[in-house]
Amino acid sequence: MRALSIAASGMQAQQLNVDVISHNIANMNTTSYKRQRAEFQDMLYQNLERPGSTSSASGGVLPLGIQLGVGVRADAVGRVTEQGGIAATGNPYDIAINGRGYFQITMPSGQTGYTRAGNLAVNADGQIVTADGYPLEPAITVPAEATAIQITRDGVVEVTLAGQTDPQQIGQLEIASFINPAGLEGIGDNLFLETPASGTATTATPGSPGLGTLMQGYLELSNVNAVEEISALIVAQRAYEMNARVITAADEMLQSTTQLR
Amino acid sequence: MLGLQTQRVMQRRMDVAANNLANVSTTGFKADGLLLEEADRTAAHAEEDPREIRFVRDVGIVHYMEQGPIAMTGNPLDVALEGDGFFMVEGPNGPLFTRDGAFTLTGDGRLVTSDGRAVLSSGGAPIVLDPQGESPSIGRDGAIRVAGVEAGRIGVASFAAPGALSKVGDNLWDAQGQAQGEFGGVVLQGALEGSNVRPVVELTRLIEISRAYQSAAKIVSGADELRQRAIQQLGR
Numbered sequence A: 001m002r003a004l005s006i007a008a009s010g011m012q013a014q015q016l017n018v019d020v021i022s023h024n025i026a027n028m029n030t031t032s033y034k035r036q037r038a039e040f041q042d043m044l045y046q047n048l049e050r051p052g053s054t055s056s057a058s059g060g061v062l063p064l065g066i067q068l069g070v071g072v073r074a075d076a077v078g079r080v081t082e083q084g085g086i087a088a089t090g091n092p093y094d095i096a097i098n099g100r101g102y103f104q105i106t107m108p109s110g111q112t113g114y115t116r117a118g119n120l121a122v123n124a125d126g127q128i129v130t131a132d133g134y135p136l137e138p139a140i141t142v143p144a145e146a147t148a149i150q151i152t153r154d155g156v157v158e159v160t161l162a163g164q165t166d167p168q169q170i171g172q173l174e175i176a177s178f179i180n181p182a183g184l185e186g187i188g189d190n191l192f193l194e195t196p197a198s199g200t201a202t203t204a205t206p207g208s209p210g211l212g213t214l215m216q217g218y219l220e221l222s223n224v225n226a227v228e229e230i231s232a233l234i235v236a237q238r239a240y241e242m243n244a245r246v247i248t249a250a251d252e253m254l255q256s257t258t259q260l261r
Numbered sequence B: 001m002l003g004l005q006t007q008r009v010m011q012r013r014m015d016v017a018a019n020n021l022a023n024v025s026t027t028g029f030k031a032d033g034l035l036l037e038e039a040d041r042t043a044a045h046a047e048e049d050p051r052e053i054r055f056v057r058d059v060g061i062v063h064y065m066e067q068g069p070i071a072m073t074g075n076p077l078d079v080a081l082e083g084d085g086f087f088m089v090e091g092p093n094g095p096l097f098t099r100d101g102a103f104t105l106t107g108d109g110r111l112v113t114s115d116g117r118a119v120l121s122s123g124g125a126p127i128v129l130d131p132q133g134e135s136p137s138i139g140r141d142g143a144i145r146v147a148g149v150e151a152g153r154i155g156v157a158s159f160a161a162p163g164a165l166s167k168v169g170d171n172l173w174d175a176q177g178q179a180q181g182e183f184g185g186v187v188l189q190g191a192l193e194g195s196n197v198r199p200v201v202e203l204t205r206l207i208e209i210s211r212a213y214q215s216a217a218k219i220v221s222g223a224d225e226l227r228q229r230a231i232q233q234l235g236r
Helices: A002-026 A226-258 B002-022 B199-234
Strands: A036-042 A045-049 A066-069 A072-079 A086-088 A095-098 A102-106 A112-115 A146-151 A156-161 A168-172 A175-177 A185-188 A191-193 A202-204 A213-216 A218-220 B032-042 B052-063 B070-072 B079-082 B086-089 B096-098 B143-146 B149-153 B156-159 B166-169 B172-174 B186-189 B191-193
Touching (some): A002 A072, A095 A102, A226 B199, B002 B052
Parallel strands (some): B079 B191
Antiparallel strands (some): A036 A072, A102 A112
């Protein structure tokens, strides 16, 4: 009886769906989190009677065959890279990217990581770092005597030094963009790594054609929509129950078979 | 024998209903149905006592090609088709067809399906976008524009008898040599077509199938009892 394994594949798919939805809901308040979505495909079809095969000696041809599907499988969990909402925080080291682009981070391994979470800070050496303490690339050091910092929409970092009136430029932020940002590999901590699917990073100053601009004093929120996720959760749960119902029905049929004698 | 044949057909109907329900969340999935017919056979001892026997036989699978619900996803490379038609994707022997428009780009800018098959343009060639370019906009006619410049057109094929295409799995269909026609529908960007399986119909069918199966099992066991009694009484 195929129905049992078909329904099992359906339950497994819905379980994965619920896993993805719960991860989205858990990250509803994660800075710059991009929601994920599970994609499903039908599995291969078994040809019991191939359409177009000869049905009689006189050369009749079957217009329809019997092709039985054998269930469903998950083929991808994709990331929806839609812009999240932007909220004012008033913190001068909070920077949101409005549009396409990622900050570049030097990770402890020396590798370059990418993130949209702009909740930056200054470490003991005056370097601008992420919340995890990884320095930005290109590195920018804020002098100890700085009293204020301004970051323009196109990424110029200026500081006002104590006793001076004119701000001084100390660096230029650059952001990276990818042809297929959904193909980046998420490694947790709001960080992403480049993959062959994402394409190589193209770096440029913010505000260049096709790239986003920076907003100092703001953070990008998660793009999870609570209403959407909860209704998706309801659908997934009901679909799970329906597949369980198929298993019960198939079981009843098998039971009546074993009771034949 | 009749009971057995009914049970066999009911098991197949069950498999079809189970596959439909397993695919309630599959993008662009089309529900299947088992086509049954009443078959006439004359019994073996027909010469003295011609009696017609009627039983049920499964003759084929039909695909219900109704439009599935369209849901907005917010992903610029998700496209849905409204109307009869299929996206063309690269297959091992000529194009295959799909209604699953969850497309993505590869690192070198090729437009591919979620399992990496190249999406073909109306001319039948893979679609390549500029890796450095802005995010593309897709018109209702399938034309992809990057910063206002047309970069290709997503090929959409339409068939006179879409139900006669055969499913090959992975949301793909094989045209079986059918000629392609002009697509009269609309391409929608940022949306996906859901599965057209109607859970209420499938669940009702499920109940009906398992009851029909049980009553067929009764016929089988009734016939068995009859035979047993005949053996006992005649053998005496």
